Amino acid sequence: MDRYPQSVALIAPGVAIMIAAFAVPVAMMLSMGIHGDQGFTFEYILAFVTDPFYLGIGWRTVKLALIISVVCVLVGVPLAYVMARGSRRLRTFLLICVTLPLMTSVVVRTFGWMVILGRNGLIADMLFDLGLVRRNFSLMQTETAIVIGMVQVVLPFMVLTVLGVMQRLDPRLEEAARVMGCTFVGSLRRVVLPGAMPGIVSGFLLVFSLSASYFVTPMLLGGARLPTVAASIYEAATKTLEWNFAAAQSLILLCGLLLLLFTYSLAARKANG
Structure with missing residues (x-):
């Protein structure tokens, strides 16, 4: 009990700074x-x-x-399983490969995708050499480009979330399922996926929230032809100077994401009794 006032005194300056520098300006903007x-x-x-x-x-x-989010689940869950069940050296190598892009600026990575996906880029030249597209083919300013760029940005969050859950699953459960006659795919479907489902759902919601609110990558890869809500907020706040409308869009986006998270929290609480 003696440590409680000391703990409050230690965290009070940080909480005050967060309220003054973050919570109050955001609340004023949303209002x-x-x-x-x-x-x-x-x-x-x-x-x-x-x-x-x-x-x-x-x-x-x-x-x-x-x-x-669906693409990240399809790619991230198998990758997390390999990392969880692989050797320590393989896990370390894959962990470095997954987390290393997080140390590079998102803007730099997006400009790299603009070079790769643009006209005369790597993908365009490869498809042209195969005779599948014409010379002026480009993936820029398409929804495909946005999906490719965003998957590369948010995939680490899915992998790390699922990996934390899969590492807590006892491998002996899979061995027992195999001994009882399950195939490898059957053990994944009946043992691994149900056990990892909380991590998969949490990773899905995290990736969905980040993707819905991301600004830089969709703006650069999609361009003005394919605006998202975040880009629309930026346009209203900086070009047309409609601050109230920009705040209203921010409020709608925030409430939508909070409603999704609240629904998941309620469903998880009910499932866990």
């Missing part, structure tokens, strides 16, 4: 989305949800985030 010249209003939120153009942007954001 602009429901306040206008006449006071409290839903005018800016209604302007977003009733305009087909902005609804299309919202749907594109959700669709791309879902596709990116």
Whole structure:
């Protein structure tokens, strides 16, 4: 009990700085989305949800985030399993390969993808040599480019989340399933995947939240033709100077992600009794 006041005294400066430098400015910014010249209003939120153009942007954001999350699950879960069940040397090597891109700026990595995916880039030249596309082929400013770039950015979060869960699964459970007649695929389906499902769902939600709110990579790879909600917020805040509308879009995006996380939390609590 004597340590409680000391603990409060130690964390108080950090909490105060976070509140003053982060929580208060964010709350003030979000409040602009429901306040206008006449006071409290839903005018800016209604302007977003009733305009087909902005609804299309919202749907594109959700669709791309879902596709990116599914691709990360399909790639990240097998990779996490190999890392969890492989040798220590293999696990270390793969862990370095997964985490090393996190040490490089996202902008730098995105510019690299612009070179690879652009006209006369590596992929375009390879497909042209195979006779599959014409010379002026480019993947830039397409949803495919956004998915490829974003998967490379957020895949480490999926792999590391699932890896932490898989490492806690007892390998003897798989051995017992194999002894009882399960094939390798059957043991994965009946033992590994159910045990790793909390990590998979958590990784999916983390990747979905990051993908839906990411700005730099979708903006550079998709361009002005394929705006997302984050890009629309940037346009409203910096070009048209519609700060209230930008705040309203931020509020809609935040509430949507919080609703998703709250639903998962409720479902997980009910499943765990």
